[in-house]
Amino acid sequence: MADLKLYGVAASRAFRCLWAAKELGLDYEHVPIGFDGSNRTPEYLQVNPMGKVPAIRDGDLTLWESLAINLYLAKKHGKGLYPSTLEDEARTWQWSFFGATELDKPIGDWGRHTLVLPPEKRDPTIAAQALQDLAPKLATMEQALAGRPYLLGPAFTIADLNLASVMYRMLWGDLSRTPAVKGWLDRCYERPAAKEVRKMREK
Ligand SMILES: N[C@@H](CCC(=O)N[C@@H](CS)C(=O)NCC(=O)O)C(=O)O
The missing domain is CATH 1.20.1050.10 (Glutathione S-transferase Yfyf (Class Pi); Chain A, domain 2)
Structure with a gap:
């Protein structure tokens, strides 16, 4: 199973992080949390207490805010996507x-x-x-x-x-x-x- 879990349906701001994950060629598990109540379960509220998507779990790190997630993923995995200066x-x-x-x-x-x-x-x-x-x-x-x-x-x-x-x-x-x-x-x-x-x- 992939270490990285990415929460959020593509028809949400999770689109941004799915794009980054694909751009970086990452192995990740996509958990398609939507607005059908799956964003309000006790399990998901542990990931993002606001019940919003996207969010990720990467090892011990839990992170939300789409653009912060992308900066983190790009910096971690590099491959030219993150600036060098x-x-x-x-x-x-x-x-x-x-x-x-x-x-x-x-x-x-x-x-x-x-x-x-x-x-x-x-x-x-x-x-x-x-x-x-x-x-x-x-x-x-x-x-x-x-x-x-x-x-x-x-x-x-x-x-x-x-x-x-x-x-x-x-x-x-x-x-x-x-x-x-x-x-x-x-x-x-x-x-x-x-x-x-x-x-x-x-x-
Ligand atoms: N600033 C946040 C906004 C997240 C956000 O509002 N996500 C929407 C979907 S695009 C959401 O989860 N809405 C459900 C809700 O507010 O209950 C980000 O960029 O990640």
Whole structure:
């Protein structure tokens, strides 16, 4: 049995960690905790007392928060996905926290109110507000990505994986005003590991 257990269905933020695990070629056990009550059992609450996914167990370590899990897995298993200098590590944290604090909520709101909720429950005002909130953030990314294929430079790293996975719903969004962001997002999702996890999520 694999040492690493990864909890959470692909149609949740566990998508991000499944992508990282596949990108790193890890041997792991996938425990597809969903929202059918399996996230509220006493056993699962021992893993994450908030009943949220994703979470992992890796030997003695129990960890939740999708992007922290990815930073941990990438640093532990390396294979070029984790930056090799202190400065690039700091940039990786910057982009990961940017994803969690600046993008996650507006992208979630936009996705729910344009794609996920049944049409009668969608509120176009919330979707429009989310796009307004996102505009300066996408413009910041556009600047950062101008003239370079990935956030830290020539190579795909966990910084890209973290941000691109937070931006999953934007695959259906209009990114024509930020062509460098669009090109980068498409490049990230062309990766075999991303395609595999999309298949798990969109089946
Ligand atoms: N910031 C957390 C958010 C985790 C989260 O909210 N997960 C959702 C699924 S995408 C969840 O488990 N919701 C169930 C609940 O809130 O009861 C992360 O990135 O891991």
